[in-house]
Amino acid sequence: MTGARNLILLLVTAAALLWAIPFVWMVAASLRPDEAANAASLWPGLHPVTANFIEAWQSGQFPLWYFNTIVVCAGILLVQCVTVSCAGYAFARLRFPGQSLVFTLFLLQLLLVPTVLIVPNLTTLVQLHLYDTLPGIMAPYFASAFGVFLMRQTFRTIPRDFEDAAMIDGASRLQIIFRVLLPLSKPGLVAFAIVSVTSHWNEFLWPLMATSSPATQVLTVGLASFTAGAESGDQWGLIAAGTFLVAGPLLVVFLLFQRQFVSSFVFTGLK
Amino acid sequence: MRQTRTALLLLAPSLVFLLLFTYWPILQVAARSLTQRSGFGLDNYRRLFADPHFTTAALNNLVYAVGTIVPSLILALGFALALQEQRWMHTVLRTILVFPLLIPLVAAAALFIFILLPGEGLIDHWLAPLGLGDTNWLGDPTLALGAIIGITIWKNVGYYMLFFLAGLAGIPADLHEAATLEGASAAQRFFHVTWPLLQPTLAFVLIIALLNVITQVDHIVVMTQGGPSDTTNVLLYYIYQQAEQNNDAGLAASATVVSVAVLLAISVTSLRALERGMHYES
Numbered sequence: 158m159t160g161a162r163n164l165i166l167l168l169v170t171a172a173a174l175l176w177a178i179p180f181v182w183m184v185a186a187s188l189r190p191d192e193a194a195n196a197a198s199l200w201p202g203l204h205p206v207t208a209n210f211i212e213a214w215q216s217g218q219f220p221l222w223y224f225n226t227i228v229v230c231a232g233i234l235l236v237q238c239v240t241v242s243c244a245g246y247a248f249a250r251l252r253f254p255g256q257s258l259v260f261t262l263f264l265l266q267l268l269l270v271p272t273v274l275i276v277p278n279l280t281t282l283v284q285l286h287l288y289d290t291l292p293g294i295m296a297p298y299f300a301s302a303f304g305v306f307l308m309r310q311t312f313r314t315i316p317r318d319f320e321d322a323a324m325i326d327g328a329s330r331l332q333i334i335f336r337v338l339l340p341l342s343k344p345g346l347v348a349f350a351i352v353s354v355t356s357h358w359n360e361f362l363w364p365l366m367a368t369s370s371p372a373t374q375v376l377t378v379g380l381a382s383f384t385a386g387a388e389s390g391d392q393w394g395l396i397a398a399g400t401f402l403v404a405g406p407l408l409v410v411f412l413l414f415q416r417q418f419v420s421s422f423v424f425t426g427l428k
Numbered sequence: 429m430r431q432t433r434t435a436l437l438l439l440a441p442s443l444v445f446l447l448l449f450t451y452w453p454i455l456q457v458a459a460r461s462l463t464q465r466s467g468f469g470l471d472n473y474r475r476l477f478a479d480p481h482f483t484t485a486a487l488n489n490l491v492y493a494v495g496t497i498v499p500s501l502i503l504a505l506g507f508a509l510a511l512q513e514q515r516w517m518h519t520v521l522r523t524i525l526v527f528p529l530l531i532p533l534v535a536a537a538a539l540f541i542f543i544l545l546p547g548e549g550l551i552d553h554w555l556a557p558l559g560l561g562d563t564n565w566l567g568d569p570t571l572a573l574g575a576i577i578g579i580t581i582w583k584n585v586g587y588y589m590l591f592f593l594a595g596l597a598g599i600p601a602d603l604h605e606a607a608t609l610e611g612a613s614a615a616q617r618f619f620h621v622t623w624p625l626l627q628p629t630l631a632f633v634l635i636i637a638l639l640n641v642i643t644q645v646d647h648i649v650v651m652t653q654g655g656p657s658d659t660t661n662v663l664l665y666y667i668y669q670q671a672e673q674n675n676d677a678g679l680a681a682s683a684t685v686v687s688v689a690v691l692l693a694i695s696v697t698s699l700r701a702l703e704r705g706m707h708y709e710s
Contacts, residue, residue, distance in 0.1 A: 173521040179539040197553035240441045247438040272643040277453030300445035359532035361646040384538045400538045404531035423594040
């Protein structure tokens with residue numbers, strides 16, 4: 158019995174090591190001088206250098222790409238917090254005709270994700286004069302069915318007494334949502350923020366299609382052109398460093414707040 | 429009455445954006461797909477289904493779906509079953525497996541371009557001693573889709589594993605204890621306790637996985653551009669190609685409508701399965 162268990166653990170460990178290889182190579186190659194003989198080695202060498210990072214930083218537009226990605230992620234999240242809190246409250250606390258139909262209409266967005274609708278959304282973007290702008294990258298994500306659903310569930314776990322007290326004191330609905338309920342909904346909000354930022358930090362196809370000038374490129378789009386350039390010159394250390402710069406921030410945050418991340422992904426998925 | 433007005437005001441911000449970027453685009457793309465030079469008609473659809481690139485993309489997408497989903501779910505469930513405990517060793521292994529979930533698919537593509545590089549790349553370099561060196565993974569029509577599938581599996585398994593872990597944690601421990609006391613073997617416990625109770629999770633993961641095989645094409649854009657000779661072309665990449673490179677709005681629109689229809693059909697089917705799973709549970 159323990160023999161079988163150990164064998165399984167051994168197999169899974171081997172699989173996990175296999176899974177880790179791309180990351181190990183990324184770190185090793187990024188820290189290795191490019192003239193080092195063997196690009197396929199998983200060992201950074203005895204004298205790791207930062208030259209690849211410096212070169213990547215200078216030859217790519219990393220400061221701009223970081224700025225754009227952070228603006229896009231923060232902008233989406235900020236607007237989403239308003240839209241999902243208001244709608245989540247309406248579904249959690251109010252009764253109105255056609256409620257379940259409207260809710261179903263909201264849920265439709267879970268399946269008809271903006272990624273599938275890139276072609277018509279691009280037309281809309283051009284008509285709204287938002288093509289090749291950062292708000293244009295953000296706009297399709299300002300409404301989030303999944304966030305509305307999440308906030309509805311979160312609000313429902315909060316006893317009504319808090320609102321009733323505030324209502325007696327003459328607070329408006331908006332004050333109740335943003336001053337009373339949101340501070341009590343931190344777990345739900347944090348979970349939503351983690352999933353939202355992760356998915357938009359990593360998104361590629363839509364920002365690629367919605368922009369055309371270098372000034373509006375986000376990290377993923379920048380990395381793709383950066384990689385294409387460095388690939389033709391066989392500069393693998395440079396590619397590894399560039400990839401590290403793009404993927405690193407989320408990996409570090411994940412390692413620091415692992416428990417929170419995992420429960421967010423599962424929480425947001427299963428509710 | 430007052431509640432209705434308040435509700436409308438609170439829903440308005442969301443509804444405006446849903447209208448602009450979910451409902452309107454569907455109507456717009458449907459109308460566009462039916463528009464042709466001589467007024468309305470099915471010309472775009474006729475052209476679409478007559479286009480060998482499209483039929484190839486649809487078939488490839490099917491292979492991509494099955495080839496990705498089946499191994500991903502089996503591996504994810506296997507990993508979840510093996511790594512359920514709160515021991516440090518399990519935690520470390522789980523963390524490693526979840527890592528790919530957090531990086532952009534284009535970043536994964538950037539790494540795998542080198543890993544799959546013929547000759548000096550990671551795979552060829554380390555497999556050379558076995559006499560397998562110099563494989564053109566992305567350039568060989570018989571291997572390219574397999575390589576893309578491999579990358580997708582690597583990227584998604586950890587994500588699906590998280591859901592299975594949560595599903596497994598939701599199964600009451602006393603059920604397993606009771607089964608053990610009755611003399612059930614590990615395999616019997618899995619097939620008669622774990623498996624039935626895991627159905628809702630399974631159906632849920634299946635829907636996410638189906639969405640993923642339609643929407644995850646970033647690595648195809650970066651690594652193969654649908655090639656060699658269309659072997660890694662899939663529906664969304666085909667749409668992207670028609671819209672961005674061929675400027676064929678009619679084909680892009682009709683292909684979008686077909687994709688949306690397929691997506692809705694398979695999702696509704698899976699949701700039905702999910703509901704059945706729920707009934708089973710209760």
